[in-house]
Amino acid sequence: MEPAPPAPLARLDAVRLSAILIRWPREGRPSVGEAFKMSFMSCRHAFKRVLRRIAAPLLMQPLTALTALMAVGQAAADPLRPGEVMLDYYGHGAVLVTAPGGERVMFDRWSGRADADGTPLLHDFPAVTADHSLSTAAAPASWEGARIRVTGSGAGEGSLYLVEAGGMRIVIWGRAPAGSSVPAAALARYGRPDVMVLPADMMDEVSARLRPAIVVPVRYRIDGLTGAAAQLPQAEAVFAGRPYRTRLVKPRLTLTPEWMDGFERHIQFFDSHYVK
Numbered sequence: 001m002e003p004a005p006p007a008p009l010a011r012l013d014a015v016r017l018s019a020i021l022i023r024w025p026r027e028g029r030p031s032v033g034e035a036f037k038m039s040f041m042s043c044r045h046a047f048k049r050v051l052r053r054i055a056a057p058l059l060m061q062p063l064t065a066l067t068a069l070m071a072v073g074q075a076a077a078d079p080l081r082p083g084e085v086m087l088d089y090y091g092h093g094a095v096l097v098t099a100p101g102g103e104r105v106m107f108d109r110w111s112g113r114a115d116a117d118g119t120p121l122l123h124d125f126p127a128v129t130a131d132h133s134l135s136t137a138a139a140p141a142s143w144e145g146a147r148i149r150v151t152g153s154g155a156g157e158g159s160l161y162l163v164e165a166g167g168m169r170i171v172i173w174g175r176a177p178a179g180s181s182v183p184a185a186a187l188a189r190y191g192r193p194d195v196m197v198l199p200a201d202m203m204d205e206v207s208a209r210l211r212p213a214i215v216v217p218v219r220y221r222i223d224g225l226t227g228a229a230a231q232l233p234q235a236e237a238v239f240a241g242r243p244y245r246t247r248l249v250k251p252r253l254t255l256t257p258e259w260m261d262g263f264e265r266h267i268q269f270f271d272s273h274y275v276k
Contacts, residue, residue: 097165100147107135137174147165
């Protein structure tokens with residue numbers, strides 16, 4: 001049962017003052033002013049006790065709510081916090097990565113009717129909005145948003161990007177000139193990634209070394225997009241004959257840590273599907 005609220009100060013002072021004067025012996029009895037001061041001090045201490053029991057918890061509630069809100073904000077801004085990441089395939093080497101917070105990073109969009117690696121293409125790049133764009137044909141760069149962090153390494157051809165988002169580590173290697181070898185030193189620093197997006201003709205060699213959960217091949221021949229002069233493998237040759245593979249039915253792959261748990265070198269293949 002909650003204690004009864006304190007009496008009004010004026011009444012409480014009068015009661016305490018009378019009690020003090022009655023109990024005190026005549027000799028040495030304090031004056032009325034001194035007794036009033038003593039009763040006032042006692043009343044003030046009682047009021048403080050009531051304030052601590054009733055008012056203090058009420059005052060702490062906004063602070064507790066603010067602390068919880070700040071904690072949620074910090075968690076929401078963490079690229080390593082598990083969430084859903086989407087990969088949209090725009091054809092050839094172009095991939096759009098969408099982080100859990102909605103931030104979008106485009107890799108290897110082309111300009112005109114040819115990619116930066118010289119591959120002839122049959123149409124212009126479609127209109128798309130992204131928060132940032134990066135190219136594996138240029139010197140690597142880094143970029144960070146609220147729920148995504150991109151770190152580049154290498155030098156021009158063969159550049160690598162590590163994308164951290166949704167609690168996953170995604171390595172994107174967009175360029176593989178004919179006759180080039182896997183940059184072992186650059187790959188070694190990434191350890192075992194969760195997902196690798198890389199040229200189809202380098203897929204087996206790289207995935208055998210790093211053993212990612214998911215392998216996404218790009219830069220293969222697509223009818224209606226790739227020019228006849230392009231020196232690229234056929235799409236079916238990329239997909240056929242491998243035991244762990246999924247042929248996607250649309251140009252989007254949705255990734256979560258829970259979904260890929262237990263996978264190793266599982267191929268997710270866009271086939272001829274790409275965003276037009």
